[in-house]
Amino acid sequence: MTLHDHAERLRALPFRTILSVRAATKPLSAAGWNVDLSRHYLDTDANAALFAFADDMRLKTAIDQLFDGEMVNPSEGRAALHWALRAKEPEHETVRDVRQSVVDAETLAQEIAWSSRKGATGERFKAVVHIGIGGSDFGPRLIADAFEDRRREDIELRYCANLDPLDLDLALKGLDPAQTLIVGVSKSFGTEETLYNLSRARDWVKASIPKGWSKHFALITANRDRALDWLDGADGLILNLPETIGGRFSIWSAGSLACSIALQSDVMEDFRAGAEAMDQHVATADIADNLAIRLALLDYWNATILGFGARALLAYSRRLRLLPAYLQQLEMESNGKSVRPDGRPVSGPTAPLLWGGEGTIGQHSYHQWLHQSPSMVPAEFILAPGETSDSDGVTGLTAHALAQAEVLANGRSLADVQADEPDLPLEIAAQKVHAGGRPSTILHAPRLNPYRLGSLIALFEHRTYLAGKLWGLNSFDQWGVERGKTMAGRLKPALRGERQASDAITAKLIAAIRS
Numbered sequence: 001m002t003l004h005d006h007a008e009r010l011r012a013l014p015f016r017t018i019l020s021v022r023a024a025t026k027p028l029s030a031a032g033w034n035v036d037l038s039r040h041y042l043d044t045d046a047n048a049a050l051f052a053f054a055d056d057m058r059l060k061t062a063i064d065q066l067f068d069g070e071m072v073n074p075s076e077g078r079a080a081l082h083w084a085l086r087a088k089e090p091e092h093e094t095v096r097d098v099r100q101s102v103v104d105a106e107t108l109a110q111e112i113a114w115s116s117r118k119g120a121t122g123e124r125f126k127a128v129v130h131i132g133i134g135g136s137d138f139g140p141r142l143i144a145d146a147f148e149d150r151r152r153e154d155i156e157l158r159y160c161a162n163l164d165p166l167d168l169d170l171a172l173k174g175l176d177p178a179q180t181l182i183v184g185v186s187k188s189f190g191t192e193e194t195l196y197n198l199s200r201a202r203d204w205v206k207a208s209i210p211k212g213w214s215k216h217f218a219l220i221t222a223n224r225d226r227a228l229d230w231l232d233g234a235d236g237l238i239l240n241l242p243e244t245i246g247g248r249f250s251i252w253s254a255g256s257l258a259c260s261i262a263l264q265s266d267v268m269e270d271f272r273a274g275a276e277a278m279d280q281h282v283a284t285a286d287i288a289d290n291l292a293i294r295l296a297l298l299d300y301w302n303a304t305i306l307g308f309g310a311r312a313l314l315a316y317s318r319r320l321r322l323l324p325a326y327l328q329q330l331e332m333e334s335n336g337k338s339v340r341p342d343g344r345p346v347s348g349p350t351a352p353l354l355w356g357g358e359g360t361i362g363q364h365s366y367h368q369w370l371h372q373s374p375s376m377v378p379a380e381f382i383l384a385p386g387e388t389s390d391s392d393g394v395t396g397l398t399a400h401a402l403a404q405a406e407v408l409a410n411g412r413s414l415a416d417v418q419a420d421e422p423d424l425p426l427e428i429a430a431q432k433v434h435a436g437g438r439p440s441t442i443l444h445a446p447r448l449n450p451y452r453l454g455s456l457i458a459l460f461e462h463r464t465y466l467a468g469k470l471w472g473l474n475s476f477d478q479w480g481v482e483r484g485k486t487m488a489g490r491l492k493p494a495l496r497g498e499r500q501a502s503d504a505i506t507a508k509l510i511a512a513i514r515s
């Protein structure tokens with residue numbers, strides 16, 4: 001039987017029938033997380049077929065290749081060594097070099113945080129402004145937001161990513177350049193948004209500190225030469241972001257310097273330790289127990305075999321409110337592709353649209369659509385309350401998440417509605433029906449601390465890489481991002497009125513915008 005045969009067999013059954021057996025499914029666990037896959041269109045036979053598929057697709061070999069530092073990014077001819085950034089006792093020299101880039105950043109962060117390194121006028125740094133975009137922005141922003149209550153009180157932390165000049169205006173508002181460190185993160189040191197914001201920040205610092213302005217910049221990049229050009233002979237701090245670290249896998253790198261400075265010193269250490277624990281699990285666990293393999297198989301099953309084109313990520317944790325945005329880049333930039341490294345097209349859907357938000361807030365918004373729209377989207381609940389939360393709130397949050405998953409799966413029939421409310425007119429009763437049949441995953445941890453955030457992100461990284469393998473994709477490049485950038489460059493002269501845009505509709509829009 002093929003995977004499609006299993007899917008057809010299961011889709012012919014009422015979801016409740018499938019779930020009555022699946023209630024006995026054993027949750028999986030590793031590095032502080034439990035994962036429950038009970039509520040899916042799966043059964044023992046379908047799972048066995050998926051495990052055989054994982055074997056055929058050599059997922060265990062793919063894991064070995066990653067951790068052996070083999071070239072897993074063929075278009076750029078590189079290994080993917082993000083895991084080395086969190087390897088506590090690296091054995092191999094290349095891994096040690098990658099790890100050293102983190103050690104250097106941590107040393108610098110402590111010097112800044114404890115004022116042994118100060119600004120050009122001798123004042124201590126009281127504010128850090130992180131400038132970067134995409135993979136050079138989402139990660140540190142996520143960590144800082146998650147552990148806002150673990151911020152050092154004497155250091156202000158701000159972020160700027162957008163080309164919209166307001167973003168930097170707001171990030172610098174009220175700050176004193178003499179007490180501000182600008183952390184510029186760009187792997188390529190060629191990204192338009194980041195260079196634009198960095199150059200405006202440089203003007204801002206230079207206006208008050210013409211001599212020694214460069215002491216107010218820490219640049220983190222794989223392209224040291226470009227950073228040196230940018231400094232134009234001035235003395236500046238440049239930290240290494242190794243070439244083997246993809247931007248969207250760089251949360252563990254020196255690129256998170258701003259967090260290392262502005263958060264309590266154990267946060268980043270615990271965050272990386274959690275990731276390393278997940279690495280150990282993924283590197284050693286068998287297919288059936290391996291969280292990353294199981295989730296990658298689920299992604300393939302839901303997107304490619306069952307044809308669900310989206311997945312909703314519902315984070316029942318204030319600390320994880322930026323997680324959907326973070327994972328959009330990780331998963332959709334990695335696997336939102338349709339051509340294999342050898343140039344052949346893939347045979348079906350690949351990474352689904354990932355969207356979502358923070359529970360319970362989303363319940364007062366798009367959950368209506370999840371429950372009653374004709375579209376069916378698998379949901380992924382992440383249940384992980386805060387470290388020091390009030391227990392009533394935690395109980396409420398947990399109850400809501402569990403209730404949502406239950407209703408999505410079981411629905412509410414017309415007969416149930418009428419039994420509960422016999423006097424309702426039929427047209428109202430019909431509108432209260434929930435079709436059900438909506439699958440969901442529950443990932444839960446007793447408390448969300450830096451260790452568990454680290455292990456969760458590492459899990460999603462491995463899941464993304466392995467799902468990419470199942471789809472036959474290179475998860476480490478992003479050709480689709482480039483075209484829009486090139487086109488924007490071509491349109492700037494048209495917006496300045498220097499020439500006509502070649503596309504008629506764009507030309508019409510430019511004329512309207514300029515009028």
Ligand SMILES: O=P(O)(O)OC[C@H]1O[C@H](O)[C@H](O)[C@@H](O)[C@@H]1O
Nearest residue numbers: 134135136186187188191247481
């Ligand atoms: O770190 P940078 O080189 O500035 O790149 C920043 C971001 O921009 C690119 O367009 C890519 O789409 C992202 O993967 C990358 O993280």
